[in-house]
Amino acid sequence: MKIRPVILCGGAGTRLWPNSKNHQAKQFIDFGNWTLLDKTLERTKASIYDVPIISTNKKYLKQVKQHLKKNKIKKYKIVLEPAKRNTAPAILSTALIKDIPHDQPLMFFTADHLIEKMSVFNKAINKNKSNLTDQNIFIFGIKPTSPSSEYGYFVTKKIKGNINKVTKFIEKPKEAKAKQVIKQKGYWNSGMFFLRKDSIINNFKKHQPIIYKNCVNSVKKAKLKDNTYYLNKVSFIKATAKSFDYAILEKTKQINAVKLDIPWSDLGSWKEILKMYEKNKNKYIKKKNVFFRPWGRYTNLFEGKNFLIKELFVKPKGILSLQKHHHRAEHWLVTQGNPKIKLNKESFVKKPNDHIFIPLEAIHRIQNPGQKPVKIFEAQVGSILKETDIVRFEDLYGRVK
Incomplete structure (x- = not known):
């Protein structure tokens, strides 16, 4: 079974334009005939991936479709959030659509990351596909190039099967603390996830039952038109607004890491x-x-x-x-x-x-x-x-x- 890439494309880009009413979402900024969403869509064309799913909100639908056309991607699904509820409801709702089999491996990309050496990245994903279960989650660490306070970190230990188990998360530490974390072989937390559909369901049932119930209802009542799922607003807005990190990663015990030494940035600052x-x-x-x-x-x-x-x-x-x-x-x-x-x-x-x-x-x-x-x-x-x-x-x- 191929890996299904899911692109999270709902960010507003306010960090780059703090005092502007006309801020641009980072994934759509033209940096010179290319955007970060272009680069992300390009990633999904590798042979290990099935057709992409894009999770976004209604105001970005036109721009997302323009990017799909520009990148010559004809087969896709779009899942539209009717309101902003952070990444936990976005990830769960997208995983719940009927197009995805229960044991489907899902690779969650964020639409606003710049990643180089994708062959190294894809090789690491494919290698860990057989390690996915109905409970565990793989996250991606990038070897730090400097003690940055702009990124979160995690620390791991080796367990059975040469797997790196995450033992601790460190949220955006100050530079002095970041230096200590790097000495402990800490990695930047890139915010990308690799897991199976049944793992998402099981983790939300256990740790976030309210979000689970409302997202299930939102998907059940969704309307499908032109390859686009319009999630039900009444149910979706009842789902608690939480990040996936806070809702699931901080609560589940089975988190493993794919550690990478490749050029990466979220271009989150000037x-x-x-x-x-x-x-x-x-x-x-x-x-x-x-x-x-x-x-x-x-x-x-x-x-x-x-x-x-x-x-x-x-x-x-x-x-x-x-x-x-x-x-x-x-x-x-x-x-x-x-x-x-x-x-x-x-x-x-x-x-x-x-x-x-x-x-x-x-x-x-x-x-x-x-x-x-x-x-x-x-x-x-x-x-x-x-x-x-x-x-x-x-x-x-x-x-x-």
Whole structure:
């Protein structure tokens, strides 16, 4: 029996646009003729997978269908949530549809992850297919590249059959704690799950009977039209809004881990997005988008909807004007050198891999006091992303009006 991929595609993307009413869901953001949902759908085309099921909500139905068409996926099912109830009801309701046999292995992907080396990933999944039972759950750990406080972690121990059993979860620890967890061979919790349909049912019956009862009713009364299940709203909204982690993973004892050492990110912050653009910058560079200034130069790499990605090159002893912006905030990722940053009344020196957030209307400046160039990747986020949105207060090069 092939593995059935289920794509969870209901996230709103508010983390990237905290002050915006027009925030874009992360899985649909165009990063340069590709989206994270494109990448996820591409994953499901591997030979080990059956046709995909997409769990989303009504407001995203049109965008999901556009992505399926763009990726030439003709066979699929969509399960539509009539209200936001977090991942536990979404996962259970999708598993309950009649298209899925009782002992079907299900691979739950989130629609907003960037995963490389998919052959390694798929090999690990296929290898563990025979280890699935009607009770256990496999989760996916990624070997940390740094002690990040943006991700949750877990720790494992080896048990019979060379299986890694999860012994402890650590939720988004501070950096110092994250370092300790990594020393204990902790892995990032990627938020992907691999389990059988009967395991989902048994775990919800045992640990979340109210969610189980209401999701069963919601699926029983669902309407099927054009490959899309419209879940019953009256029943679905009675299901408690809980994450799958909180509802099931924290309560069940039979959690195993697939540990992977592959490039992975959920692109959940502008820092991660900037790292992605830095890694792939050669795909985005065009000579006509390089602009020279007295302090060095900048290159516009990609302009998306309400965001612009640039690379700044500040020559030794170069200093930008003291400035602010009315219509945009900025995220900076230092990739080379040690810039001196002024932000309102504070001044500080940063090092490579440091992230700096410049809020709307904040007065700021970049200075390179060193002998080597400084490079900074910048994400401008806002309604106006033009050079006209610069108010200068001081400038070495006579540009203050």
